[in-house]
Amino acid sequence: MTKNLLFAVFLFISCTLFSQADWKKHKISCPVCEQNNKLFFPSTVNAAFGKESHYQYVIFPYNDYRSVFSCKNCRFSVLMEDFIKMDSVVVEKLKKINYAGYGVGKYRNYSQINITERLMMAELTYKELNKDQEFWCMFYRICGFHFMKEGYEFDAREYYQKALNIAIELLHNRFYGEGREKEFMFIMGAMYNQLDEADSAYKYIREANLRNYAGNSSIDENPASKERFLTHILGQFSAHLRKQKVERMKNK
Ligand SMILES: [Zn+2]
Numbered sequence: 001m002t003k004n005l006l007f008a009v010f011l012f013i014s015c016t017l018f019s020q021a022d023w024k025k026h027k028i029s030c031p032v033c034e035q036n037n038k039l040f041f042p043s044t045v046n047a048a049f050g051k052e053s054h055y056q057y058v059i060f061p062y063n064d065y066r067s068v069f070s071c072k073n074c075r076f077s078v079l080m081e082d083f084i085k086m087d088s089v090v091v092e093k094l095k096k097i098n099y100a101g102y103g104v105g106k107y108r109n110y111s112q113i114n115i116t117e118r119l120m121m122a123e124l125t126y127k128e129l130n131k132d133q134e135f136w137c138m139f140y141r142i143c144g145f146h147f148m149k150e151g152y153e154f155d156a157r158e159y160y161q162k163a164l165n166i167a168i169e170l171l172h173n174r175f176y177g178e179g180r181e182k183e184f185m186f187i188m189g190a191m192y193n194q195l196d197e198a199d200s201a202y203k204y205i206r207e208a209n210l211r212n213y214a215g216n217s218s219i220d221e222n223p224a225s226k227e228r229f230l231t232h233i234l235g236q237f238s239a240h241l242r243k244q245k246v247e248r249m250k251n252k
Contacts, residue, residue: 005078006085006114014052022042022044023037023040023041023042023043023064023066024040024041024042025038025040026038026039026040026041027039028083028174030071030073030074030076030083031076031083031084031085031086031091032074032076032086032091032094032095033071033076034070034072035071035072035074036071037069037072037110038073038109038195039069039071039080039110040066040111041061041080042061046172051236051240052145052149053145053231054233054237055193055237055240056140056141056144056145056190056191056238057186057187057190057233058141058145060080062138062142062145063078063145065115065146066079066080066111067079067080068115068118068119068120068122069083069110069118069136070100070103070110070113070121071110072107072109072110074095074099075099075103075121076094076097076100076101076124076125077102077103077118077121077122077124078122078126079122079127079139079142082129082235085175085200087201088127088147090128091130091203092163094125097124097125097128098124099121099124102117102119102120102121103118103121103250107239113226114150115146115150116143116146116152116155117142117145117148118148119142119146123139123143126139129146132174133166133169133170134166134170134175134176135202136162136163137163137166137167137170137187137223138168140159140160140162140166140190141159141160141163141187141190142159142162143156143159144156144157144159144163144194146192147159148194150206156194157195159195160191160194160195161191161195162193163187163191164187164188164191164192166192167187167188168183168184170184171184171185174199175216176216177188178216179214179215179216179223180213180214180216181207181208181211182208182211182212182213182221182227182230182234183213183226183230185204185205185207185208185211186204186208186230186233186234188200188203188204188205189201189204189205189237190205190237192204193205197247198241198244198248201241202241202245205234205237205238205241208229208230208234209234209238213226213227213230214225214252217229231241
């Protein structure tokens with residue numbers, strides 16, 4: 001999971017053309033019930049994924065409502081890259097998930113089910129898939145981003161808080177945190193910003209900006225690219241927070 005996401009990050013770095021992603025339908029069979037589904041895949045990487053998702057550290061394609069797949073037959077729902085063949089033991093476990101109450105009604109395509117509903121279904125799926133805390137930190141950021149965008153502020157704030165708590169835990173975990181302080185401090189600053197805790201947001205974004213991303217050899221294939229990526233976003237984010245601070249002072 002993480003490696004694939006990092007791959008998206010590297011694409012971002014190497015992409016010079018800021019174009020809109022073009023999503024195309026493909027017929028894919030469900031890994032749980034084998035039903036054929038028409039699912040959207042991006043045929044290009046949208047590097048211009050916007051400051052709104054930048055500042056929540058939600059990376060393309062997960063800032064797009066089409067990136068969470070849901071089977072029209074059994075309702076199996078996951079982030080798009082996890083809609084893949086799985087071990088039969090896992091499949092049996094997934095068949096038992098009760099998605100009742102979600103995705104109700106007739107729809108031609110999964111994208112007609114609201115993204116927030118698909119994310120709630122995906123959360124049920126991932127609870128059965130032994131995901132680590134780094135995954136959950138990312139998943140809750142994605143949830144926070146989409147719930148906020150859809151106007152569910154209360155739920156969004158709950159997700160931001162969960163992502164923040166995990167980021168703090170990861171920062172202090174030797175396996176995850178060593179060499180990656182810049183990234184986890186960035187996430188903390190981003191989540192504090194979403195939770196309207198301006199001083200903490202500013203503190204961690206500034207602190208992250210001063211760090212160098214060394215990476216973790218078991219996770220990072222190209223820490224230099226990640227360092228460039230984080231520095232690029234953090235520079236913009238710092239300026240954004242400074243501007244916010246000036247605005248607040250003016251309104252006092
Ligand atoms: Zn299915």
